[in-house]
Amino acid sequence: MDLFLDQVFNGIGTGAVYASVALALVIIYRTTGLLNFAQGEMALFSTFVTWWLTDQGLSIWPALLGSMVFSFFAGAAIERVIIRPVEAAKNPLNVVIVTLGLFLALNALCQLIFIKPGQEALQMPLMFPKGDFDLFGLGIQKAIIGRALVLAVECAALFLLLQKTKIGLALRAVASNPESSRLVGINPGNMLMLGWGIAAVLGAIAGTMAASRGTGGFDTSLMQQVLVYAFAAAALGGFDSPLGAVVGGLIVGVARSLTVQYVDFLQGIELVVPLGLIFVVLLFKPNGLFGRNIVERV
């Protein structure tokens, strides 16, 4: 039983990272109707910025804050400068191809700017102290609790922003009907930029958390490993549901750990599990566990 719980907590620890990236994917999907394949590599770049700030002498949390601010403006700038011109063509595939290009470009850029020749990897200072936290006699690593808390704060902040503020209302309005929202005085362009900015901030948090797991060692493949699981999480939860992204991320993380422990014949190919889960869920709920069916009058 202890072993089972250990693996569940391992899964929550990684699942929190998947969920964070999935949240960012969902935010962009909600505000723009797009899947951003460059999300992982944007987060990677932000992660390197966090690392660079710590290398300049900042401690990890202020560095993360700095990186979040940078990411917000960089994310908005990417939307304005790179995405919007191709979006005008009205074919969503164009944008998808551009995000794939961004994916490759940002990865190469990180390698070029931040990694010195001969360096296999960099090391991020840890965000959370080492050691166990005693929860009713159960020892849980502090880092796992820390990551779950960060995720909870992210969710709460997003909920407040989207549901309780005017800006959030405007964001949702643009996503649901750009033409009408323009009529009521909302500038859709600004809202799209804002959406990308917010997603980039979430990416900065997710990337930094991903890097500072375990040893803090990371390299430019950091987010490629995470992104597939994050997509799985978002697909599982429903691409338009932040709550779904979180639940999906945790399910995928826990499913992976339990597979490692209990399913021998899937050793080394645990990726099959989230993909299998997606298949089954989409078979019965095409919009994901928490996705809404969008009904429109014909």
Added chain:
Amino acid sequence: MDTKRTPRLRRTLVLLLALVALVAASCSGRSEDTGGGGGSDGGGGGGDGESGAVVDTADCPDTGTAGIEDGTIKLASSFPQSGLTAAFAQISKGYLAYFDKVNADGGVEVAGKKYKIEVVSKDDEYKPATTAQNIESEVGTDGTGAFAVFNVVGTANNVAIRDDLNELCVPNIFAATGSPVWGNTSYPWTIGSTLAPYTVEAKAFADYLKENKPDAKVGMLVQNDDFGKAYEEGFKQQIEGSDITVTQVKTYEAGTDEVTSEVTSLKASGADTFFNGATLLACPNALNAASDQGWDAVTFVSGTCISKTLMGIAGEAADGVFATTNIKDPLNPAFADDPAMKEYNETLAEYGADDVDPENGIVAYGYTQGALLVEILESLDTLDRGSLMNKMYDLKDMTGGLLLDGVEVNTSPDDRFLAEDVQMIQYNAANKYFENVGDVLDFEGTTPDITPEDLIES
């Protein structure tokens, strides 16, 4: 419920699958090979190998001396110089510094004539298909380009070029990986370097346990490919008939570094010994997970993990772990006054590139390959491809470069592995380097016996 979004969702799912394929493809490039430093061989004596020659040049095209022009021997190489595994490029900085020194002193003397050595290399980002293209363009489709292919990094990368080079009779020497596959007799034109075969590492660990922990219960973490298989099968073969048992083997996907759950599972299997065959970041992550979970086990790490960066990332969690090597570690002050180490440091200081880190074990490895090649070339009676290749199978008691004292390179037509002698080393986290433990282990000529045949003949 006629939905407007459904077609888009469907389309995005197709793209999602495409992305998965893309990422899987880009990740699978990550693998073992040459992480930390490792073997080397000695150059030196030995006859000419006329009798019992391994390579028969009778069917070869008439290109035996191609690539030697104007007193320059042209070598071709291919290795990652950008992307995730760009760190491997440091190997070349080691041998280039050595060749530059030799060239500055007039060159290498072969059969009474002096030649300069030139290496032309291209970036393959660790992708075998690119390696094949690079080598084809450097060697030429008719084999009239470079004289020989030297120190190509990566197992799959060398496998991708060995058929063509076999056909063209172009030597592919010092393949920079510890795979036992370089002993495959069907490919006499390809031979490995002084990195000890992975199965030799496994034997060293097994022998250590037999002596110090005869009832060890071992949990193994290995990559899910031939690299991992060499450790797993090699180790299991070595413990047959002893009281050592393997409680569990966990494999992880090449390209991931998330191995916490695997370590939890190994610990729970009741193992008191941890064979950490992981490479790149998975290796320090596994050490860290073991330490976080309070798993107090005798731990071995792969020779691909002993680099300054990876061990530094593991930090305290790596204290006391064992590994093997056959070259002198530039970080270890015990070698500070060693003549070979002094020469190494002087050479790197004078001829090294601006971005070289002489403390990096793989630079020392590259330097050693350069030193040995020069020694081998100097021992040739005639300079042509066939002679060089036959000489590679007739090396006797060679030492050189930064090979540990006591490690000797011996090859023969039946023993195609250059350096099989290794020494155990143990990491000291406070000092941040490995200390050498015990004597050099003499495993000369044992590789074919300790390696499952399918791992060699593949």
